[in-house]
Amino acid sequence: MKQPTIANTIRKLRFDAGEMTQQALADEVGVTRQTIIAIEASKYSPSLELAFRIAHAFGQPLEAVFSYEPPRGRGARRQ
Amino acid sequence: MPSREINAWIRLATILIVYVPYFGYVLALFRGSEAVGRPLCLAFVAAAFAHGVIGGVAEAVAQIVQGKAPVDERDRAIEALSLRVAYFALISLVMTAFGCIALLGAISEPSAAGTILLPGFPATSQFVFFCFVCAEALRHAVQLFCYRRAVWSTA
Numbered sequence: 001m002k003q004p005t006i007a008n009t010i011r012k013l014r015f016d017a018g019e020m021t022q023q024a025l026a027d028e029v030g031v032t033r034q035t036i037i038a039i040e041a042s043k044y045s046p047s048l049e050l051a052f053r054i055a056h057a058f059g060q061p062l063e064a065v066f067s068y069e070p071p072r073g074r075g076a077r078r079q
Numbered sequence: 080m081p082s083r084e085i086n087a088w089i090r091l092a093t094i095l096i097v098y099v100p101y102f103g104y105v106l107a108l109f110r111g112s113e114a115v116g117r118p119l120c121l122a123f124v125a126a127a128f129a130h131g132v133i134g135g136v137a138e139a140v141a142q143i144v145q146g147k148a149p150v151d152e153r154d155r156a157i158e159a160l161s162l163r164v165a166y167f168a169l170i171s172l173v174m175t176a177f178g179c180i181a182l183l184g185a186i187s188e189p190s191a192a193g194t195i196l197l198p199g200f201p202a203t204s205q206f207v208f209f210c211f212v213c214a215e216a217l218r219h220a221v222q223l224f225c226y227r228r229a230v231w232s233t234a
Contacts, residue, residue: 031151034081034226043229044153 005069010040013058013065029053082148083157084226085141091219093134098212101126105205119201123208157225165218172210176203 014020022036029036029050038044039054046054055065104122180203 031153032081032148035151035153038153038229044156047152050152 005071006045007042007067007069008039008065009067010036010054010065013060017058025054025057028057081226082141082145083150083154084223085145086138087219087222087226089137089141090134091216091223093130093137094212094216094219097126097130097133102205102209102212109202109205116201119205153230156230157222160225160230161218161221164221165214168217169210169214172213173207176206176210 010025014022014025022040023033026033026036030053031050035044035046039046051062051066055062058065101122105119108118108122
């Protein structure tokens, strides 16, 4: 399986938002706590809609929450 | 542990509990020389009934204890991935089996009566049933893998 190249700062943002719990964030964006845990650990890449909902929950733009790291080596496009 | 992961454990365990003895019994029937038609039918009905009842009761108990969790997009992604893997496995197994039967028919020497001996309907139907059970077990195994490790490829 292909490894994800999408990183996120959800843990830090939760801490900055008054130590918001994973369950509170899950309730706010309408998913289960297990899904938030998986996203935080980069074990699941959320849909675009869910990514926007998470960013909106923190009052941040999408790129402040998620970042894309292009793959290196063979097949990588030149910048 | 999320309730859908528990359900996958229950279904996988039920398959192992019910169908390992079932296919052991079927193999024993085919190894013996006695007629297999009626005992095979009864065993099939008993196995299907046991699978439904044991799995259903266990899932109901788990749901009462844990409560029913809502389904979100990750659950749907895992379900879709596991179904895709199981379907591929099912088609591959069945096509391989029927390919082997066709090959057997092509290379077999006709008997004295001029007929070619191929696996009969009971054996073929049991093998197809075995393929379905394997695919279902694989589906739950993939679900468990995704819930415990990661869902990287959902496209």
